[in-house]
Amino acid sequence: MGDDNVAADQLRLFIERIERLEEEKKGMADDIKDVYLEAKATGFVPATMKTIVRLRKMEKDARDEMDALVETYRNALGLH
Known part of the structure; x- marks a missing residue:
């Protein structure tokens, strides 16, 4: 029975750590959203900024x- 309690305690600790990290992740996502909104308010385009971050x-x-594939597709579709 003692091993069951140890395993349950370990599991609970893992779950609590994950929950704390999820909360921190949400906080970070909110902070990032705020930065994009601030940038938008100064005239930048958030969608373009997100593309640059990804690149x-x-x-x-x-x-x-x-870039080469996008250029090839643009040419194929006549998007010059």
Whole structure:
């Protein structure tokens, strides 16, 4: 029975840690949203900023490949 209590305590501690981290994650997401709203209020376009953030996370080779594909698709569709 003692092992069951230890396992239950461990599980509870894991769950509580996850819950705290989820709350921190929500707080961070709210902070990020606030920054985008602040940027929008000064005239920047949040959707474009989100694209730039995503691009900056990418490796240069992956970004170059994506740029080439987008350009190919744009040309194919006559979007110059």
